[in-house]
Amino acid sequence: MILDLHSHSIVSDDGRAKVPNYCQWIRKKDLPLDGFVLTEHRKFDFDSDYSALATEFDLTILKASEVETEYGHVLVFGVTRALTEAFDFSDIGLPLAKVLEESERHGAVAVPCHPGRTRVGMCAHVESLGIPAGVSIVEVFNGGSRGTEDDAARALAETQGYRGIGGSDAHIVSHIGRCATAFPGAIGTEAELVEALQAGEFEAKSWKSKSSESSS
């Protein structure tokens, strides 16, 4: 099963894509995706219910968050109401250690995203802050990466022994599915996604260039 693990809808302040349009685009372009995860910026979207859309388009549509820490941006999968009360998702200076610790305590998984990106990626802060404890997965393919940012992410993952995921970081419809993550089994809920991430059996995929890249 292939899921785009990083996308934004109009629920995010800078998102310009409506979720039904992501679904239409995936089907119209026959993208090799079985679903996607909405990782809205600095919040968790408790209000939206995409189950009817998921059924209509036969896609898995899950919800997560992207928060901001001193090490850059971090995706949090398996967000619960209790987790949103454990720290302020809107705070742009969250300590990564707290995000990792609280995520684990609440059965969620925190994944630093686009680590190769200037200022908001983990690599930019490793020299001054050191390698953070507790990270086990990073995003190695990000659809919004420029130049060698994904190379830096993969190099970080390789040297630190992190597993790698992929996500498009789509903010507009046509960017969905640029990168994604392949899982061996079916995933239909946020809990199953967390379980699959914790199991560590997945492979990051990128379709940004004509030649498909992959990294485990």
Next chain:
Amino acid sequence: MEIEELRKQFLKLNFDTAEFRVDGDDIVGFSVACGETASRYTDASDPDFQAPPTFPARFHGRRMLPSDLPLEGKIPLDAGKAVMPQKAIRAGTKLVGKSYLNEIYEKTGRSGRMIFLVSRMELFDEAEDLACIVDSRMVVRERPAE
């Protein structure tokens, strides 16, 4: 700039009120410039002639932000607009626009920390019905060294 302090001091407080007269020629000119083809937006003789949904984005009050907002010399950049039409706006209508800061938030990106100010103008018609809401988003970028 301390976000919490700014929120406490400035959110939801009216800082500007302005009146606008909706002119039929302006509606047609705006619609044609936007590439509209529906006659209800481009033809003043259409029985349903009205302003297209994005038309109210052209209205500006006397101020875009509160006069005492401490911008510390920084110039906010346009970061987009959102228009939420509430009812049809017809030619000849007089609208009253009331502006306030609806949201202040911060985020980080490739260029560093940014503060977003969302100025909301609520436009009321002569019946004092809410005709449209226009959000103007502005961003203030902090220099990396700050």
